Amino acid sequence: MPPIADRHQALHRFVADHLPAGTFRIVPASADLGYRSYWRVHATGQPSRIVMDAPPDKVECGPFLRVAGLLRTAGLNVPEILAEDLDQGFLLMSDLGERTCLETIQAGADPAPHIAAAIVELVRLQRMAPPDWLPPYGRALLEQELDLFPDWYLARHCGVTLDGADRAAWQDARERLVSAALAQPQVLVHRDYMLRNLMPPVGSADVPGVLDFQDACVGPIAYDPLSLVKDAFASWPAAAVEDWLRSYHAQARAGRLPVPEWEPFRRDVDWIGIQRHLKVIGVFTRVNYRDGKPKYLTDTPRFFRYLFEVLPVYPELAGLEQLLRRYAPADAA
The missing domain is CATH 3.90.1200.10 (Aminoglycoside phosphotransferase (APH), C-terminal lobe)
Structure with a gap:
């Protein structure tokens, strides 16, 4: 896995590549018991979004994507996948709210x-x-x-x-x-x-x-x-x-x-x-x-x-x- 600073830069580039032109900021959203972390993206004039950071040498995004599609098809309220980079382990998703x-x-x-x-x-x-x-x-x-x-x-x-x-x-x-x-x-x-x-x-x-x-x-x-x-x-x-x-x-x-x-x-x-x-x-x-x-x-x-x-x-x-x-x-x- 690349150094933390390099990974943050890669995450920033991933977000920039998949948002309309404009300024944005990325702040921590949450982390789980494993290796995934979640970041909230605030962009001017746009709804907030969530980025999942799942280092590919530690975890796979595939199960998340497959189960998300399955649950969404059944009508459950799960995050919508807006963009993905599986090689780097990044997913851009809709934001379901700031408080569980x-x-x-x-x-x-x-x-x-x-x-x-x-x-x-x-x-x-x-x-x-x-x-x-x-x-x-x-x-x-x-x-x-x-x-x-x-x-x-x-x-x-x-x-x-x-x-x-x-x-x-x-x-x-x-x-x-x-x-x-x-x-x-x-x-x-x-x-x-x-x-x-x-x-x-x-x-x-x-x-x-x-x-x-x-x-x-x-x-x-x-x-x-x-x-x-x-x-x-x-x-x-x-x-x-x-x-x-x-x-x-x-x-x-x-x-x-x-x-x-x-x-x-x-x-x-x-x-x-x-x-x-x-x-x-x-x-x-x-x-x-x-x-x-x-x-x-x-x-x-x-x-x-x-x-x-x-x-x-x-x-x-x-x-x-x-x-x-x-x-x-x-x-x-």
């Missing part, structure tokens, strides 16, 4: 209308027939994600290598969680459907904008509803979470999605949540040590609390719960 739904709520807005709107759009997303090229959320990926927890949180952060009874408990829980995920009805999954990746409607739009969808796949139907109500960056009262899940379940049934009856669905939510929370703890630990992004590690207690809310309900996962309680942060109880 999460930021809007953190500024004092009621979360309920935002989550209600997100549920409606999620059902629309899940009703799409997944194309053949969309990858499966299969055993290999589920296991790879789960292994981030012992590899990064336990081994790197805690200095613990599992052996004996602890290793047996982990392997048993790992197999149970993967099997449960694979047994769920399979639909199109966003894989990070939460308020940080949703935008309040702006302009002529009347539905939330959807971002960060490049990792979409075909996987467990309960994954995205769980991600929405057990957010990575905000926690809600248990009663509200239950109400939102019941709302999703009713709408999914009305939309003829292959969602099971309430009780097995509620179990599916819990079990895929355990998988996701363990994965996210591993991811947040990895970006701390590998990428020098420590702020995410401070959010890991939230995920341990999520885990301890549900693990006592399932005695078959008692070994996992005991393991986690020994190595959880002190403020996760």
Whole structure:
């Protein structure tokens, strides 16, 4: 990858080549957990635009472009691709707004209308027939994600290598969680459907904008509803979470999605949540040590609390719960 200064110059030239003549300025918009960064372009007399910077030696733009086209065809509010340079890893896109739904709520807005709107759009997303090229959320990926927890949180952060009874408990829980995920009805999954990746409607739009969808796949139907109500960056009262899940379940049934009856669905939510929370703890630990992004590690207690809310309900996962309680942060109880 070229030096940062050279890359910024290349980004500036890319924008200049695809905007009408005139002055513009480029300011940071956001960055994700990986290698992508996003920049907002302000040009005189024109709507703002977003540039994705995805270094081609680190990430590919192809999945983002393909999934964006898929979701747009289905009527979802996703960024419009205005120009691209795949060799350099730049995309010029429409701007869906400066404040995410999460930021809007953190500024004092009621979360309920935002989550209600997100549920409606999620059902629309899940009703799409997944194309053949969309990858499966299969055993290999589920296991790879789960292994981030012992590899990064336990081994790197805690200095613990599992052996004996602890290793047996982990392997048993790992197999149970993967099997449960694979047994769920399979639909199109966003894989990070939460308020940080949703935008309040702006302009002529009347539905939330959807971002960060490049990792979409075909996987467990309960994954995205769980991600929405057990957010990575905000926690809600248990009663509200239950109400939102019941709302999703009713709408999914009305939309003829292959969602099971309430009780097995509620179990599916819990079990895929355990998988996701363990994965996210591993991811947040990895970006701390590998990428020098420590702020995410401070959010890991939230995920341990999520885990301890549900693990006592399932005695078959008692070994996992005991393991986690020994190595959880002190403020996760």
